Amino acid sequence: MELQPNPVIQRYLRQGKKLPAFFCPGCEVGIVMGALIRALNACNLQKDEIFLVSGVGCSGRIPMYIDTCSIQAPQGMALTIAAGVKLAKPHLKVVVLLGDGDALSFGGNALLHACIRNIGLTAIILNGASMSISGGQPSPTTPYGKVTSFAPYGNPNHPVNIGKLLESAGGTFFGRQTVYYAQELAQLIETAIKHNGFSVVEAAMICHVRPQKSDPVKALEHLRDIAVPVEKASKLNREKLAGKIVTGIIYRSARPELTEEYEKASKKIRG
Amino acid sequence: MRFISGHEAIAQGALDAGVNLFAASPEIPIIGLSDRMAEELPKRGGKFVQMEDAPACLGAAVGASAVGQKAMIATSGPGFAHVQELIGYASINHLPLVVLQVMTMGPSTGLPNLSMQGDIMQARWGCNGDYQIIALIPSSPKEAYELAIIAFNVSEKYRLPVIVLVDQITMEMREIVDFRDNPKLTHRLPPRHHFVLSGSPIGSDGMPTHDPKEIKDLNYQGINNWDSIDRIICQYEMDDANAAIISYGVTARAAKTAVKILRQRKQKVGLLKVTTLWPWPRDEILKIEKKIHKIVVAETNWGQMFKGLRGMCPTSIDIRSVIRLDGRLLTPKEIIDGITA
Numbered sequence: 001m002e003l004q005p006n007p008v009i010q011r012y013l014r015q016g017k018k019l020p021a022f023f024c025p026g027c028e029v030g031i032v033m034g035a036l037i038r039a040l041n042a043c044n045l046q047k048d049e050i051f052l053v054s055g056v057g058c059s060g061r062i063p064m065y066i067d068t069c070s071i072q073a074p075q076g077m078a079l080t081i082a083a084g085v086k087l088a089k090p091h092l093k094v095v096v097l098l099g100d101g102d103a104l105s106f107g108g109n110a111l112l113h114a115c116i117r118n119i120g121l122t123a124i125i126l127n128g129a130s131m132s133i134s135g136g137q138p139s140p141t142t143p144y145g146k147v148t149s150f151a152p153y154g155n156p157n158h159p160v161n162i163g164k165l166l167e168s169a170g171g172t173f174f175g176r177q178t179v180y181y182a183q184e185l186a187q188l189i190e191t192a193i194k195h196n197g198f199s200v201v202e203a204a205m206i207c208h209v210r211p212q213k214s215d216p217v218k219a220l221e222h223l224r225d226i227a228v229p230v231e232k233a234s235k236l237n238r239e240k241l242a243g244k245i246v247t248g249i250i251y252r253s254a255r256p257e258l259t260e261e262y263e264k265a266s267k268k269i270r271g
Numbered sequence: 272m273r274f275i276s277g278h279e280a281i282a283q284g285a286l287d288a289g290v291n292l293f294a295a296s297p298e299i300p301i302i303g304l305s306d307r308m309a310e311e312l313p314k315r316g317g318k319f320v321q322m323e324d325a326p327a328c329l330g331a332a333v334g335a336s337a338v339g340q341k342a343m344i345a346t347s348g349p350g351f352a353h354v355q356e357l358i359g360y361a362s363i364n365h366l367p368l369v370v371l372q373v374m375t376m377g378p379s380t381g382l383p384n385l386s387m388q389g390d391i392m393q394a395r396w397g398c399n400g401d402y403q404i405i406a407l408i409p410s411s412p413k414e415a416y417e418l419a420i421i422a423f424n425v426s427e428k429y430r431l432p433v434i435v436l437v438d439q440i441t442m443e444m445r446e447i448v449d450f451r452d453n454p455k456l457t458h459r460l461p462p463r464h465h466f467v468l469s470g471s472p473i474g475s476d477g478m479p480t481h482d483p484k485e486i487k488d489l490n491y492q493g494i495n496n497w498d499s500i501d502r503i504i505c506q507y508e509m510d511d512a513n514a515a516i517i518s519y520g521v522t523a524r525a526a527k528t529a530v531k532i533l534r535q536r537k538q539k540v541g542l543l544k545v546t547t548l549w550p551w552p553r554d555e556i557l558k559i560e561k562k563i564h565k566i567v568v569a570e571t572n573w574g575q576m577f578k579g580l581r582g583m584c585p586t587s588i589d590i591r592s593v594i595r596l597d598g599r600l601l602t603p604k605e606i607i608d609g610i611t612a
Contacts, residue, residue, distance in 0.1 A: 072469035080327040084334020
């Protein structure tokens with residue numbers, strides 16, 4: 001049986017790209033890219049209405065395959081550049097693709113301030129729990145004790161909970177999903193894009209190449225087993241949730257969005 | 272015509288140039304300018320945005336410039352060191368924008384209320400790798416007003432970031448500025464369709480490329496423009512001069528007074544005031560080298576321009592450096608002593 005190209009994927013992919021993609025065989029970044037494309041299609045967005053900004057790392061290459069205006073930012077600058085784009089052209093749907101290292105280490109301040117401002121961007125954090133492109137060094141989400149090249153005697157730090165961090169900074173939308181549930185991830189990204197304000201989606205994934213090589217199929221099965229939907233998680237106690245990932249929309253609230261506030265102020269001044 | 276400070280002059284220049292987005296974070300030497308922009312820009316449909324730090328300001332400007340708007344940031348002192356990465360990014364991606372840097376006494380925090388021309392070389396070579404940049408320096412609020420407009424025009428014409436270096440003292444001094452004779456505006460071109468910008472060289476297929484020819488074409492793009500960039504160099508009493516003072520920014524004002532005094536003493540001394548610092552005013556300096564035997568470079572740093580010029584001048588020319596490093600301005604007397612000693 002010959003594989004037929006998916007018309008949705010074809011609609012948004014850049015033509016004439018060198019495929020297979022830059023990602024390692026079995027990489028989960030492609031699942032997030034597919035989910036993003038399906039979400040953009042479900043929102044019925046034209047290519048000219050979308051603006052993609054990415055950071056450094058493997059995930060930074062995603063916009064290069066999608067046929068929209070896109071910027072790959074230097075490390076830690078993706079959200080600030082996206083803020084400039086959104087302020088300049090508020091009608092654009094700006095989606096920012098970040099790795100966990102870029103979002104929380106280099107660009108932690110930018111992430112915090114995007115929450116404080118509640119600027120209308122959608123950030124997708126591809127959380128592989130390590131800085132994979134440079135060899136799997138610890139990132140702020142790497143589990144305690146994990147052996148990596150920069151922590152050969154075990155990671156001395158405990159991982160950060162992105163959702164809780166952003167909630168305290170005034171985040172208005174946070175959702176989490178593992179890449180095993182690709183359809184659910186696409187729906188979550190769709191909801192996040194439609195949210196009015198700064199929305200963050202954490203896509204939990206595992207890099208099966210760095211720091212240690214593992215089986216990509218087993219990695220996906222692991223992501224299936226540790227995912228607990230948020231409705232079910234509320235009934236479980238703390239011990240049962242240890243080592244699990246709570247998925248779904250973790251919180252959502254309404255607060256005035258930054259570019260709308262600018263628009264309001266501008267109307268008031270200019271009459 | 273108004274009696275205004277450098278802050279107001281630059282703000283007015285940027286507004287007259289049609290700036291759409293101005294980003295700043297609170298730094299003492301740029302407060303006057305930023306306050307004015309925060310008040311005036313929304314009245315004209317533009318956006319003033321306070322970002323968390325200096326690189327974030329330039330990040331916002333890069334984003335706005337990428338979608339076809341006129342963007343500007345203001346920073347000062349060490350803030351300029353922080354933004355360097357994105358200046359290189361804007362340069363290789365050919366994004367027109369204006370970076371205003373107020374030169375305060377350094378290094379590091381230094382003394383933000385004193386003046387020092389220490390960022391001349393940093394403006395050119397501050398980012399890693401090698402790239403192209405244009406830098407301008409005014410010596411009065413009147414010139415600052417004009418240069419703010421010219422900076423936007425030049426950045427659009429050559430599609431490069433333009434750095435406007437301003438001495439801290441120029442920001443604070445007040446002078447009469449005439450807003451009527453402002454230069455003609457160059458408008459922004461719309462952005463390309465479905466572009467890819469990246470810190471890496473992007474090949475014809477929209478992906479980072481390792482192809483030597485593609486990388487070379489990207490890195491040399493615009494180098495033909497580079498030699499023909501309109502430079503602003505003012506000559507004062509240079510026609511019959513046999514010695515020249517070369518200076519820039521606020522120091523050029525003391526140099527001008529020095530020339531006046533020396534002319535009264537019947538000494539044939541002229542002044543070359545450099546306004547376009549980068550690209551280097553090579554042709555103009557090669558031209559004057561033929562008729563003069565002595566050059567004094569007056570600047571308030573360790574001799575950044577002097578060291579560059581020394582390599583360009585034939586050994587027959589007596590080239591000297593007059594510097595001051597205590598955060599105070601050079602006086603005409605110090606420059607005269609330098610030339611007559």
